[in-house]
Amino acid sequence: MTDSPHSDNVEEALLEQIDRENLPKHVAIIMDGNGRWAAQRHLPRIAGHREGIKSVREIVTVSRKLGIKALTLYAFSNENWNRPMKEITQLMILLERFLNKELKTMMENGIRFRAIGQIDRLQDSVAKLIHSVEDKTKDNNRMTLILALSYGGRTEILDAIKKACTDIQKEKLSIKDLDEKSFSQYLYTKDIPDPDLMIRTSGEVRVSNFLLWQVAYTELYFTKTPWPDFRKRDFLQAICDYQGRERRFGLVSGEQDH
Ligand code: IPE
């Protein structure tokens, strides 16, 4: 950490500015730019992923302290399976280490852990570890930390359609009852509210197959800061920015208050 007195002042000012009554309930983050962060320093890509984990810890901590109820982090996409095997293996090792190390912190801080995505595509030992951390933390209720792993938004929607069709065939669901609400229950994110705010780091202005159904009315926030440099102050800045927006949901300005 390179906390200077100056950055402390900025953080304090931002913390003061944040309205605790108007926090996003669910923040989703596309953690991008680890590789470029490392390349700028002539380091291997894995060094960027390693530094990125420090940002994960910091953002989880500040979210929990603020009182945000759900935080979803995009850690590995379906498309990321096409990266070199060496990088994938290193990422999986980092993931295992993270889960083993953070379980204690999650228990101490009432954090429930969930993973979304095609977890069965991951190596057996990793999938087992994920399920065990999900199970051990299932009664924690201060905040839910959701990791999107082997995740693709289109696949999620297709999986949901298949499950809904199976239920229709089995007469557990009738077509007339299939609406946005009931369909949502077939998604990996069932029981988790749609994100209020989605952040993408590192300058790319795209969604990259993340939570396609759920972002229908999400506020989007893009920053040039690469993920390993994205820390508490940057997160507080994003929350302040979010709080300055008017969410209209298709209505006329101010109408939703009546
Ligand atoms: C994000 O950083 C982490 C993952 C996608 C696993 P990148 O690895 O995409 O870093 P850049 O975008 O190449 O800099």
Ligand code: IPE
């Ligand atoms: C999105 O980042 C996926 C994750 C952050 C896990 P990518 O780096 O894979 O996305 P693109 O390739 O720039 O769209």
Ligand code: MG
């Ligand atoms: Mg990237």
